[in-house]
Amino acid sequence: MSEESGGRKNLRMPEDDEVFATVTNMLGANRVKVRCADGEERTARIPGKMQKRIWIREDDVVLVEPWDWQDEKADITWRYEKSDADQLRREGHIQ
Secondary structure, rough: OOOHHHOOOOOOOOOOOEEEEEEEEEEEEEEEEEEEEOEEEEEEEOOOOOOOOOOOOOOOOOEEEEEEOOEEEEEEEEOOHHHHHHHHOOOOOOO
């Protein structure tokens, strides 16, 4: 179903330890600063399997998985398209 027909897409939702986050700053060296839905600001790492395949920019909505041993750092696990992020906002999952 396309967005034009008024359909709703089934989107990937957070699993286990994952949280929604918004990219606030590009740091370079495959790292970004994100503001997580739990109120924390973290440094997130773009994993190798996403580099050069999925481009991440400021204001993108992503899923991150905070590290167990360092809570101020995280790994990015998923990036939402703009239309998908708009749907998440409409449904109240993110601000």
